[in-house]
Each structure stands twice: as structure tokens, then as C-alpha cells.
Amino acid sequence: xxxxxxxxxxxxxxxxxxxxxxxxxxxxxxxxxxxxxxxxxxxxxxxxxxxxxxxxxxxxxxxxxxxxxxxxxxxxxxxxxxxxxxxxxxxxxxxxxxxxxxxxxxxxxxxxxxxxxxxxxxxxxxxxxxxxxxxxxxxxxxxxxxxxxxxxxxxxxxxxxxxxxxxxxxxxxxxxxxxxxxxxxxxxxxxxx
Amino acid sequence: xxxxxxxxxxxxxxxxxxxxxxxxxxxxxxxxxxxxxxxxxxxxxxxxxxxxxxxxxxxxxxxxxxxxxxxxxxxxxxxxxxxxxxxxxxxxxxxxxxxxxxxxxxxxxxxxxxxxxxxxxxxxxxxxxxxxxxxxxxxxxxxxxxxxxxxxxxxxxxxxxxxxxxxxxxxxxxxxxxxxxxxxxxxxxxxxx
DNA sequence: TAGTGTTTTTGATAAATGTCAAAGGAAAAG
DNA sequence: CTTTTCCTTTGACATTTATCAAAAACACTA
Numbered sequence: 167x168x169x170x171x172x173x174x175x176x177x178x179x180x181x182x183x184x185x186x187x188x189x190x191x192x193x194x195x196x197x198x199x200x201x202x203x204x205x206x207x208x209x210x211x212x213x214x215x216x217x218x219x220x221x222x223x224x225x226x227x228x229x230x231x232x233x234x235x236x237x238x239x240x241x242x243x244x245x246x247x248x249x250x251x252x253x254x255x256x257x258x259x260x261x262x263x264x265x266x267x268x269x270x271x272x273x274x275x276x277x278x279x280x281x282x283x284x285x286x287x288x289x290x291x292x293x294x295x296x297x298x299x300x301x302x303x304x305x306x307x308x309x310x311x312x313x314x315x316x317x318x319x320x321x322x323x324x325x326x327x328x329x330x331x332x333x334x335x336x337x338x339x340x341x342x343x344x345x346x347x348x349x350x351x352x353x354x355x356x357x358x359x
Numbered sequence: 360x361x362x363x364x365x366x367x368x369x370x371x372x373x374x375x376x377x378x379x380x381x382x383x384x385x386x387x388x389x390x391x392x393x394x395x396x397x398x399x400x401x402x403x404x405x406x407x408x409x410x411x412x413x414x415x416x417x418x419x420x421x422x423x424x425x426x427x428x429x430x431x432x433x434x435x436x437x438x439x440x441x442x443x444x445x446x447x448x449x450x451x452x453x454x455x456x457x458x459x460x461x462x463x464x465x466x467x468x469x470x471x472x473x474x475x476x477x478x479x480x481x482x483x484x485x486x487x488x489x490x491x492x493x494x495x496x497x498x499x500x501x502x503x504x505x506x507x508x509x510x511x512x513x514x515x516x517x518x519x520x521x522x523x524x525x526x527x528x529x530x531x532x533x534x535x536x537x538x539x540x541x542x543x544x545x546x547x548x549x550x551x552x
Numbered sequence: 553t554a555g556t557g558t559t560t561t562t563g564a565t566a567a568a569t570g571t572c573a574a575a576g577g578a579a580a581a582g
Numbered sequence: 583c584t585t586t587t588c589c590t591t592t593g594a595c596a597t598t599t600a601t602c603a604a605a606a607a608c609a610c611t612a
Contacts, residue, residue: 289482296489313506314539346507
């Protein structure tokens with residue numbers, strides 16, 4: 167008798183780092199929902215509390231907030247990675263971060279409350295959670311040291327080197343605020359090659 | 360018969376968030392080492408791989424690195440919090456971060472390899488690990504948005520408000536690089552009150 | 553193809569911050 | 583108490599980046 171298992175890229179992403187038992191795997195799948203969304207869809211609207219963790223199977227999301235009337239991109243999230251409104255999910259408090267999709271995307275949603283239950287019941291899922299958060303932390307460290315003492319030009323070149331496809335997929339206005347500079351400055355940096 | 364349990368502030372710090380069983384507690388204690396260090400002691404020297412997670416019971420540490428000959432403070436760590444050279448511990452690769460003590464301190468050291476074993480054996484300790492990392496991540500988020508689009512003055516006032524005692528305990532030269540500015544600029548910001 | 557809206561570039565100028573050098577001040581050492 | 587060292591402030595100037603306004607390039611639609 168065959169056991170048909172749909173291939174889910176989610177598990178391909180985490181399996182090199184965390185071993186997930188078959189039981190845990192199906193427990194996870196039971197709380198995960200897969201959706202197709204169009205470009206421009208808002209996953210987390212302004213004022214809403216982010217109650218899910220999202221895994222992006224395909225597509226591209228942007229986490230942003232408005233500060234002094236300016237739209238500031240905090241994070242881009244591409245294929246095979248996780249996103250959520252971090253402080254909101256952890257402290258369960260609304261914050262001003264929104265998440266929108268910049269491309270038609272395939273998203274897996276996991277309700278945070280369900281995930282907490284799985285953390286209780288399955289040690290390996292708790293480990294997966296730790297792994298995901300840790301990875302994110304390492305990533306944040308790199309961004310922090312970028313912003314702390316690199317010039318705008320260094321930051322741009324860094325991005326160009328580490329994430330060249332992002333510049334193809336995202337408009338410069340969004341990239342510039344991600345780098346912590348204005349659009350005009352980014353344009354000038356690009357012109358003086 | 361009395362069971363004498365020494366009070367360990369470590370557990371006071373985490374217990375509001377993570378419930379640690381007595382078994383796990385003693386397992387943790389068995390791999391934790393408490394030390395007194397003088398001011399100026401170097402926990403993680405240049406080129407060394409950080410193989411421990413440190414919990415600061417008393418005192419103050421500074422994580423820093425040298426970039427273009429300049430000493431850059433990445434993080435301060437005060438009483439009842441954790442520190443380690445993040446990328447080094449996770450990826451187990453040497454990096455250029457050093458950790459030194461700015462005051463005489465009481466430090467609990469946990470070897471990373473031992474901790475990994477405990478993660479395997481004790482679900483609640485794994486949860487504790489997830490909790491610590493998550494907390495750190497929330498904290499990093501705040502710093503990131505500070506650095507991304509706030510002026511030097513805003514950042515200073517922020518620090519003054521959120522962490523006033525740090526300014527009493529640490530010299531301005533170290534604070535300034537933490538804020539991502541030069542010492543002269545910080546001095547001028549302070550003078551124009 | 554012309555027309556409309558959006559994104560990117562360019563220009564002129566202002567503001568913020570860095571750099572280098574030196575002078576004060578405070579704290580530690582003799 | 584004096585000397586030495588370290589920390590902080592001040593000054594003059596250079597550089598980077600922001601701001602505001604407009605032009606140019608591009609993309610989409612009728």
C-alpha cells in the first residue's frame with residue numbers, strides 16, 4: 167500500500183537543520199494552511215495583530231511601517247523563508263507593522279496559538295521554532311552591523327552582492343528605505359559606478 | 360529533611376516565562392559555572408570562538424569589534440541577561456567579536472555543547488533556549504528600527520529614556536559607537552539640551 | 553500611438569554628521 | 583599636592599546624506 171505524501175517545500179527548508187518526526191510533521195500540516203494570493207494582497211493590515219507565522223513557498227513579501235508619514239521597509243521575505251510581525255506575535259500586542267505581498271505568492275499560514283500548542287506537545291517542533299528564530303537573529307545581527315557603521319554606498323553594494331535578485335524584483339523606492347536612505351541618494355549611488 | 364536550594368537569580372529571570380522542572384533545573388545547574396571576574400576581564404578574546412552562553416548575574420559586559428581600526432560597540436549586557444557571540448555560537452565559526460567586562464562581574468557560563476545536549480534531553484530547556492533567543496530578537500528589532508531611520512539625537516534620547524543607568528556606568532566613547540555615531544557628535548548632542 | 557500614471561534620475565541647496573586637532577577636566581598614580 | 587593619563591568638550595572644516603522641485607524614463611491602458 168502506498169502512502170502518498172505531497173511534497174511540501176516547507177519541510178525541505180527546515181529538514182537540513184531540524185529533524186521532524188512523521189507524527190510532528192502531520193501535526194504541523196494540520197494547522198498549516200496553504201493559500202495563493204495576488205500581488206498587493208495585505209497579509210497583516212495596519213492596526214491588526216499578526217496572529218500567524220507565514221512561510222513563503224513562492225513570491226515575495228514586504229514588512230513595513232509608517233514613520234513621520236514616510237513608508238519604511240523593515241524587511242523583505244522571499245521564497246523558503248518565514249515572516250511575521252515579530253513584536254506583535256511575541257508580546258501579542260498590536261504594532262504598526264504591516265505585511266504586504268509584492269508578487270503573486272503561495273503562502274503557508276500557521277496560527278500562532280496553534281503553534282504554541284504544538285510547541286507544548288512536540289519537542290521537535292519547539293526545536294524548529296528555536297531554529298527559525300535563531301536564524302532570524304543571526305540575520306538581524308548582520309543587518310544591524312550594516313546600519314551601525316557602514317556608509318550608504320557600502321550597504322548598497324552589500325545588498326547587491328548578497329541579494330542581487332531582490333534589486334530586480336523590487337522598486338528602488340522600497341529598497342532605499344530598507345537600506346535606511348532616501349530614494350534620491352540610492353539613485354545617485356547607483357549612477358556613480 | 361530540608362532540601363537546601365541556593366537561590367540562583369538565573370532562574371528568577373526565566374521562570375516568569377518558562378517553567379523549568381526540578382530535574383531540568385539541576386541538569387542546568389550541573390553545566391553552569393559561576394565565576395567572579397574583575398573589571399576589564401575578557402570573556403571572549405579576538406579570534407577566539409565563543410563556546411559559551413553567559414548569564415550576567417551582576418556587572419556589565421560589552422560586545423565589540425574593530426572595523427577599519429575603529430572600536431565599535433555592538434551590545435551592552437547588564438544584570439539578569441544573556442550574552443554570547445551570536446554568529447559564532449550558532450554557526451560555530453570564529454568571528455571578530457570580543458566580549459569584555461566593564462565592571463567587576465558575576466558570570467554564569469554554560470558551554471554551548473553541553474547546552475545542546477540538554478536541549479536534546481529536556482523539552483523545557485529547549486523552550487528556555489527559544490525564549491531567550493526570541494527575547495533577544497525582539498530587542499534587536501527595536502535597535503534596528505532605531506538605526507534605520509532615526510537621527511542621532513533621537514537615538515540618544517531613546518537610550519536616555521530606556522536605559523538611563525547605562526549612561527552613568529559607561530564612558531561616552533563606548534556609548535557613541537553603540538549609537539552608531541562618533542564621540543564628538545554625541546558630545547555635541549548632549550550639550551545642546 | 554497618444555495619453556496617463558508611476559518610477560527613476562538630476563539639480564540646487566540645506567542639514568546632519570564625520571574628521572582632525574587641540575584644549576579643558578576629571579580621575580588615578582606617584 | 584603634583585603629575586600623568588584618560589575622558590570629554592570645543593572649533594574649523596570636509597563629507598555625506600536629506601530635502602524640495604522638476605525633468606526624464608518607463609509601463610500600462612485606451
